[in-house]
Amino acid sequence: MPKYYEDIEEISKKKKYACQNVRDDLLECLLKSDCCRKDKKTPRQCMNDEHIKDECVRLRVAFFECKRSMLDMRTRFRGRKDY
Numbered sequence: 001m002p003k004y005y006e007d008i009e010e011i012s013k014k015k016k017y018a019c020q021n022v023r024d025d026l027l028e029c030l031l032k033s034d035c036c037r038k039d040k041k042t043p044r045q046c047m048n049d050e051h052i053k054d055e056c057v058r059l060r061v062a063f064f065e066c067k068r069s070m071l072d073m074r075t076r077f078r079g080r081k082d083y
Contacts, residue, residue, distance in 0.1 A: 019066035026059040 017023070027043055030036055033053060035046035046052055047060060 022063045022066050026063050029056040029059055
């Protein structure tokens with residue numbers, strides 16, 4: 001389940017990289033999946049696995065979109081998509 005951060009000061013202290021919130025949620029989702037717990041695979045191996053939960057797939061797409069928005073030249077005008 002994605003975490004929605006209530007305290008903005010807490011976010012600014014914790015955030016070190018772009019898209020850090022989505023990355024943390026994706027990592028937590030993958031670590032809680034059966035792939036990591038039962039099959040003893042790494043989160044990177046599980047991310048490429050086809051049998052992960054839909055929630056993790058959606059977080060993976062959101063993380064990809066966030067990273068892609070950093071390279072998009074339109075972000076100079078619109079700002080970076082930071083979920």
